[in-house]
Amino acid sequence: MVQHDEFEVWYTAEDFPDTFHRTGRMVFTVDALAHALFVTGRAPQDQAAYGWTSVYEWLHRVALIPAYVRRAPTGRLTRSDLARALDRSEKVALSYALGQAMTGVFSRQVVSVRFLMHVDRYAARYGIRFAANTRQRADLFGEREAGGWVVAEAKGRSGNIDDELKGTMRAQKRTIRSVGGAPPALAFGCAAHFPQYKGVPDHLKLHAVDPVEEELEAVDLPVDRDRFILAYYEPFLAALDAGKEEPVLDGYALASFGPFNVSVGILATVARRVRRARQGRLDHLYQDVVSILDTQLTTPGPNRFSDGTAVMSKWQQALDQDDWSSESDETYPDWWTGPDR
Structure with a gap:
């Protein structure tokens, strides 16, 4: 049963290992979508050089949710009529952001990735340079809770996807040969799209592909786990510093962004450890943070996540607005609407 603050999105996983359906x-909350927009952002995170760039970028991205995303009565994620009326370049930007975020949701829920980050953000943070012929590379990488690196290529479309897009995802997801010296345990491409059935726009769906072939020009991504964790949490620290400080709640340090109706939080113990790492105590950061999460993190809730962070929004009124095109009376086939429809 989908709750009033939850979305329902169906996915298809093509060529994945047999352990995947x-x-x-x-099923996920709007706060989970906002969290995914946060962690998949690509803005530089060197606060000394760029100020709060990452925070402004994230606020811009999450503002897309109350502006353009709606919840149908069934719980399906759809677009507002305003989103459908955007010009082509604006639709591309919206699709891109949703594609990144939904790849994040899929990675967390289906692939059990606890830490996910944009490749370009990590590379920019630590001055990693790729060869000139490697511009086509996967977007995201992270680590599963059970161990093992994951590489993901994210795409977004405002209509149907075709074989050409699937082929592009197949190529780009395998452009990273290794992460931290080890081959990825899983590498996949993920496309979030709004398909059409008999000319009628449908709700958001996800199509993921995971073939095994590797590109000839694949690159190695040098990653140190301690520096990875530092880069992962820096945007959250920047948000705490940029927003209005709120009282600590259930062990979470919180900051709110009033006009945006959203708050960001992180376990105070994790925040303190990461701040010490920024001051020079980087050694063993990864193990220390994982130990904190394993011992102090309660069961993740609708707005608290397995990485020890929290995102809380107040967008229900906007999401429930009746300003989106109504569903068709067409009888959709089972493969279109999902096995329980």
Whole structure:
């Protein structure tokens, strides 16, 4: 049963290992979507050089949710009429952001990735340079809770996806040969799209592909786990510093962004450890943070996540607005609407 603050999105997983279901249903909150927009952002995180760039970028991205995202009565994620009326370049930007975020949701819910980051953000943070012929590379990488690196290529489309897009995802997801000296445990491409059935726009769906072939020009991504964790949490620290400080709640340090109706939090113990790492105590950061999460993190809730962070929004009124095109009376086939429809 989908709750009033939750979305339902169906996915298809093509060529994944047998341990994954061919089709599946993801249920997640609007705060989970906002969290995914946060961690998949690509803005530089060197606060000394760039100020609060990452915070402004994230606020811009999350503002897309109350502006353009709506919840249908069934719980399906759809677009507002305003989103459908955007010009082509604006639709591309919206699709790109949703593609990144939904890849983040899929990575967390289906692939069990606890830490996910944009490749360009990590590379920019530590001055990693790629060869000139490697511009086509996967977007995201992270680590599963059970161990093992994951590489993901994210795409977003405002209509149907085709074989050409699937081919592009197949190529780009395998452009990273290794992460930290080890081959990825899983590398996949993920496309979030609003398909059409008989000319009628449908709700958001996800299509993921995971073939095994590797590109000839694949690159190695040098990653140190301690520096990875530092780069992962820096945007959250920047948000705490940029927003209005709120009282600590259940062990979470919090900051709010009033006009945006959203708050960001992080376990105070994690925040303190990461701040010490920024001051020079980087050694063993990864193990220390994982130990904190394993011992202090309660069961993740609708706005608290397995990485020890929290995102809390107040967008229900906007999400429930009746300003989106109504569903068709067409009888959709089972493969279109999901096995339980």
